[in-house]
Amino acid sequence: MLVDLSMNVHTARLLDQAFGPKQIPNLPYPQVAVLGRSNVGKSSLLATMMRRKKLVKVSSRPGKTRGIFFYLVNDALLLVDLPGYGFSRAPKAVSSQWQSLVEAYLDSAAGPSLALHLIDIRHPPTKDDLAVHDIITGRQIPGIVVATKADKLSRSRRMRSISVISRDLGEPPELVVPASAKDSSIPINDLWERIAESLQL
Numbered sequence: 001m002l003v004d005l006s007m008n009v010h011t012a013r014l015l016d017q018a019f020g021p022k023q024i025p026n027l028p029y030p031q032v033a034v035l036g037r038s039n040v041g042k043s044s045l046l047a048t049m050m051r052r053k054k055l056v057k058v059s060s061r062p063g064k065t066r067g068i069f070f071y072l073v074n075d076a077l078l079l080v081d082l083p084g085y086g087f088s089r090a091p092k093a094v095s096s097q098w099q100s101l102v103e104a105y106l107d108s109a110a111g112p113s114l115a116l117h118l119i120d121i122r123h124p125p126t127k128d129d130l131a132v133h134d135i136i137t138g139r140q141i142p143g144i145v146v147a148t149k150a151d152k153l154s155r156s157r158r159m160r161s162i163s164v165i166s167r168d169l170g171e172p173p174e175l176v177v178p179a180s181a182k183d184s185s186i187p188i189n190d191l192w193e194r195i196a197e198s199l200q201l
């Protein structure tokens, strides 16, 4: 299984979706929740992880409250795409509507075994990022911080950003994994291996 996930995504498909707390399904697979603010590179990362550029739902209007999308990978694990937060034109960055849908999912019967929290490698975590980090850790959900768009920085600046992100979140630097949807020299398999390790697949 470890080999399957880290070396090859054989199948990936949209299995289910939920637009309100009552629609959240109870699916019998380990779930990896994917969270991040709008524009952090969530759709791009999911498409790269699944090697399916066209599979991932892209919202045409950023910040518009969207649903939760459940992608089944290798008939073994769900990547769960949660709505983005922190869109500046929204009345409140982490809105109560966002929070009630996301918390209903996190607290649901088949909630996540792992959360990937995406942070743009070029910027320190925002207030919203810190609030969402608290939402994850407050539930004792194991997390991996994914530093997105790592191709935008040189290797040495990458290291520096990772130490700022880890310091601000109060997490060890080993928990922060750089990733890129544009540069394959930053291998996405490193992230898959960390996921498989965390889920003990």
Ligand SMILES: Nc1nc2c(ncn2[C@@H]2O[C@H](COP(=O)(O)OP(=O)(O)O)[C@@H](O)[C@H]2O)c(=O)[nH]1
Binding pocket: 036, 037, 038, 039, 040, 041, 042, 043, 044, 045, 062, 084, 148, 149, 150, 151, 152, 179, 180, 181, 182, 183
């Ligand atoms: N250079 C670079 N740009 C990226 C990367 N990931 C996403 N982007 C760009 O960032 C913007 C937002 O990406 P998107 O995946 O739609 O973000 P989302 O709103 O979090 O789903 C788009 O213009 C992407 O092309 C990356 O790894 N490297």
Ligand SMILES: [Mg+2]
Binding pocket: 042, 043, 044, 057, 058, 059, 084
């Ligand atoms: Mg998106």
